[in-house]
Amino acid sequence: MQQEESKDFHGQSRRDFVKQSSMLAGGMLAMPVLSQANFFSGADNVIKIALVGCGGRGTGAAVQALNTKANVQLVAMADAFADRLENSYNGIKEELADKASRVNVKPEHKFVGFDAYQKAIALADVVILATPPGFRPIHFEEAVKQGKHVFMEKPVATDPAGIKKVLDAAEIAKSKKLNVVVGLQRRYQASYRELYKRFKDGIIGDVVSMQVWWNQGSLWIKPRKPEYTEMEYQMRNWYYFNWLCGDHIVEQHIHNIDVGNWFMNDYPVTATGMGGRAVRTGKDTGEIFDHHYVEYRYGNGVVMNSQCRHWKDSASRVDEEIVGLKGRIICDRGLIQNHKGKVLYQFDKTKENQPYQAEHDELFAAISKGEYKFWDAERAAKTTLTAIIGRMATYSGQVIPFDKALLSGINLQPATYAFDAQPPVVPDADGNYAYAKPGITRYFS
Numbered sequence: 190m191q192q193e194e195s196k197d198f199h200g201q202s203r204r205d206f207v208k209q210s211s212m213l214a215g216g217m218l219a220m221p222v223l224s225q226a227n228f229f230s231g232a233d234n235v236i237k238i239a240l241v242g243c244g245g246r247g248t249g250a251a252v253q254a255l256n257t258k259a260n261v262q263l264v265a266m267a268d269a270f271a272d273r274l275e276n277s278y279n280g281i282k283e284e285l286a287d288k289a290s291r292v293n294v295k296p297e298h299k300f301v302g303f304d305a306y307q308k309a310i311a312l313a314d315v316v317i318l319a320t321p322p323g324f325r326p327i328h329f330e331e332a333v334k335q336g337k338h339v340f341m342e343k344p345v346a347t348d349p350a351g352i353k354k355v356l357d358a359a360e361i362a363k364s365k366k367l368n369v370v371v372g373l374q375r376r377y378q379a380s381y382r383e384l385y386k387r388f389k390d391g392i393i394g395d396v397v398s399m400q401v402w403w404n405q406g407s408l409w410i411k412p413r414k415p416e417y418t419e420m421e422y423q424m425r426n427w428y429y430f431n432w433l434c435g436d437h438i439v440e441q442h443i444h445n446i447d448v449g450n451w452f453m454n455d456y457p458v459t460a461t462g463m464g465g466r467a468v469r470t471g472k473d474t475g476e477i478f479d480h481h482y483v484e485y486r487y488g489n490g491v492v493m494n495s496q497c498r499h500w501k502d503s504a505s506r507v508d509e510e511i512v513g514l515k516g517r518i519i520c521d522r523g524l525i526q527n528h529k530g531k532v533l534y535q536f537d538k539t540k541e542n543q544p545y546q547a548e549h550d551e552l553f554a555a556i557s558k559g560e561y562k563f564w565d566a567e568r569a570a571k572t573t574l575t576a577i578i579g580r581m582a583t584y585s586g587q588v589i590p591f592d593k594a595l596l597s598g599i600n601l602q603p604a605t606y607a608f609d610a611q612p613p614v615v616p617d618a619d620g621n622y623a624y625a626k627p628g629i630t631r632y633f634s
Contacts (some may be wrong), residue, residue: 200609239265239313243277246317259553265298265312267305308605321349321427327352342372344573359566363564366561370568378544379414380523381534393513401445402506403497429475432601436477439576442497447572448509450494457485464583476624483579
């Protein structure tokens with residue numbers, strides 16, 4: 190099972206990341222033991238890594254994990270598709286040519302199929318979960334059950350039932366003292382951390398409103414081949430089906446939504462909005478919308494206006510703006526100014542870090558030291574649900590309450606995961622997929 194993302198925002202060459210060659214010396218077994226996952230097996234106390242989901246994002250995450258200072262090895266890989274796994278393996282080997290000993294995946298430890306994740310997880314101390322997000326709840330649940338530390342990509346589910354599963358597993362992970370980092374990397378980015386620090390010091394006063402954007406052009410499409418079953422076609426085009434992706438408001442725009450929740454230190458109580466398929470209307474674009482606008486309302490009355498779209502040759506912006514009584518924060522520019530335009534703070538861009546690398550650096554440093562520091566799963570699940578209720582609001586035209594959605598049990602997943610099984614949505618006789626229509630699609634009476 191693979192996950193790929195837009196090259197513009199998530200697919201930059203991993204050679205751009207700073208490669209570090211030092212490894213920690215031995216002696217980890219003498220450190221405080223926090224869970225069974227801290228008993229690193231093998232020579233020289235190597236931290237063994239399994240990659241589950243071998244698309245572009247999974248490949249990148251594995252390279253980043255292997256470029257940390259920790260004494261790490263990739264020992265197992267899992268994907269639904271053999272070709273994706275082999276391409277990922279070769280790509281990782283190429284990127285880590287100067288650290289070849291860190292890639293130690295035996296042929297018998299390359300697992301293919303829908304149950305491959307269980308076998309790969311069993312061989313590791315730390316698991317990287319980077320499949321399409323519809324699989325995240327069952328994969329995270331299994332990793333926690335087996336007592337493994339976890340790095341998992343966002344979002345962590347595509348439906349409320351999946352969110353409930355992740356929240357339940359997160360509680361078990363806490364009890365086992367398992368570190369869990371989620372790839373909402375703005376929280377690991379130097380500029381955002383500096384902005385947040387000054388925000389907490391009161392530089393703009395109380396928040397009165399927020400605006401968040403993920404507006405970009407079109408994305409990739411994989412042509413249908415005659416030999417594909419419907420399940421394989423949807424798996425290879427996972428971005429366009431809600432059971433796999435959750436729509437782009439969930440899969441991509443979650444980054445910006447998370448910033449709003451972070452600065453509010455809260456989650457919205459309701460979502461209402463509008464959206465549709467104005468430009469991306471073909472048979473090859475599944476069931477998702479090409480634009481969403483959502484008004485998120487928090488318990489204190491603050492509104493976060495959220496917009497995302499995929500329109501070719503249209504204005505692009507991926508950013509967040511936090512407006513307070515005394516000024517505003519423009520996150521992408523690292524800028525804080527008052528309402529007359531006077532600069533109150535400007536982040537020095539020469540001091541920016543690579544957040545994709547930083548999240549792995551911090552996770553593996555904690556694991557190496559036997560520390561329990563990261564419990565991202567709960568907040569990531571609630572931010573994922575924030576994005577999901579946004580989708581539910583735009584699909585239906587209804588006001589969607591956060592708490593009611595969480596308890597709804599709405600489940601988009603198929604009854605069976607198999608290539609000859611029927612997915613939750615199938616095309617009509619003309620090859621078109623049904624999609625939501627506000628006012629007709631309804632979630633609550």
